[in-house]
Amino acid sequence: MAAWSTLAKPQQTSAVLQGIRRLLAPNATSDLRHGITQQIRCGGGHHKEMFITPSRFQWNKCKDMVHYYVFLGVIPLSLITFFVNIYVGPATLTPIPENYKPKYWEYYRHPVTRFISRYIMPNPQMEYERHMNVLHEEEERRQLYLLEKKVKQLMAERSDYQAYYYSPNTAIKYYRKMKEVKKEENDRQGDNL
Amino acid sequence: MGDNKTPRNIFDGFINAAVTLIDSPVTWFRERVVTPNRESYPWYHQKFRRVPTIDECYTDDVICFYEANSQFKRDKAVDSEILTILRVRMEDCNMFHGPDAEAKCKSLVETYKEAEANWFCKYGDLGFHGNVKDAYMKQKHRMVWERRHGPVGSGMRDAAAAAGDE
Numbered sequence: 001m002a003a004w005s006t007l008a009k010p011q012q013t014s015a016v017l018q019g020i021r022r023l024l025a026p027n028a029t030s031d032l033r034h035g036i037t038q039q040i041r042c043g044g045g046h047h048k049e050m051f052i053t054p055s056r057f058q059w060n061k062c063k064d065m066v067h068y069y070v071f072l073g074v075i076p077l078s079l080i081t082f083f084v085n086i087y088v089g090p091a092t093l094t095p096i097p098e099n100y101k102p103k104y105w106e107y108y109r110h111p112v113t114r115f116i117s118r119y120i121m122p123n124p125q126m127e128y129e130r131h132m133n134v135l136h137e138e139e140e141r142r143q144l145y146l147l148e149k150k151v152k153q154l155m156a157e158r159s160d161y162q163a164y165y166y167s168p169n170t171a172i173k174y175y176r177k178m179k180e181v182k183k184e185e186n187d188r189q190g191d192n193l
Numbered sequence: 194m195g196d197n198k199t200p201r202n203i204f205d206g207f208i209n210a211a212v213t214l215i216d217s218p219v220t221w222f223r224e225r226v227v228t229p230n231r232e233s234y235p236w237y238h239q240k241f242r243r244v245p246t247i248d249e250c251y252t253d254d255v256i257c258f259y260e261a262n263s264q265f266k267r268d269k270a271v272d273s274e275i276l277t278i279l280r281v282r283m284e285d286c287n288m289f290h291g292p293d294a295e296a297k298c299k300s301l302v303e304t305y306k307e308a309e310a311n312w313f314c315k316y317g318d319l320g321f322h323g324n325v326k327d328a329y330m331k332q333k334h335r336m337v338w339e340r341r342h343g344p345v346g347s348g349m350r351d352a353a354a355a356a357g358d359e
Contacts, residue, residue, distance in 0.1 A: 115235075
């Protein structure tokens with residue numbers, strides 16, 4: 001694929017290739033651009049030109065990636081790391097003073113770790129206690145469920161309790177009414193249907 | 194860093210010069226640029242309160258179990274570090290003395306072996322998902338076994354003798 005671009009370079013064209021170029025684009029002007037230029041045939045005067053060049057996609061993409069990873073990644077992070085380590089520096093391990101409760105980020109040594117712990121991550125003690133609250137609630141729900149399950153099982157075994165296992169037949173009065181109606185019709189019309 | 198004593202010979206002097214060549218820019222940077230611009234501030238080792246252990250928890254008390262399990266995991270981490278320190282001491286002694294290690298490092302080896310046996314008693318063979326309840330049951334099983342067969346390491350008695358002694 002890259003060999004096609006050699007056709008476009010003006011420096012190395014032989015006579016044969018120059019003849020081919022004149023056949024393809026008799027009105028072309030070969031200027032400093034790396035390409036064969038073609039004039040659009042339009043009746044008029046304006047000369048818009050379409051430049052046929054080899055693809056510069058990979059080169060442009062490479063430049064984009066260098067800009068992104070180096071100027072936005074390597075350089076800022078290196079500067080931050082350098083200045084934090086030099087001018088702030090890691091902490092010194094000291095015994096806990098009397099009657100002082102350290103904050104939860106003061107249990108870490110490096111300033112960046114302390115920053116992350118203080119501003120980004122939640123308080124571990126708070127998360128611990130929240131988790132215990134969730135466990136407690138779920139355990140209460142579970143105990144209620146087990147109790148209900150046991151009650152249902154006993155009612156199924158003994159069949160003696162009018163609750164979950166008893167569905168009252170409240171439609172019996174409609175059955176009686178319909179029975180009367182059917183009897184009356186049967187009396188009137190007879191069985192020979 | 195680097196020997197600042199008077200060199201004993203040319204080779205010594207050469208090595209001193211080489212070390213100083215690498216070391217002095219770093220030391221200069223540290224002492225002139227870094228240390229004056231830093232303020233020292235403290236960090237602490239967290240101290241956890243002791244909470245009720247698993248043998249003091251009711252069977253349906255999930256919170257008590259969670260706290261006891263967290264304490265168990267913390268204790269396991271601490272005990273593993275202690276064991277590592279003892280092992281490093283023993284290995285350093287053995288490596289330093291080489292052939293004399295049996296005579297010179299006896300106390301360190303004994304200390305480490307005892308600590309290792311105790312660690313295994315408490316935390317060993319519980320598996321990846323082993324929690325504090327498994328460790329408690331392991332202790333219970335060991336105590337029952339010891340009641341039937343005598344101390345661990347003294348062999349098993351046959352069924353009749355074990356049942357008789359219980």
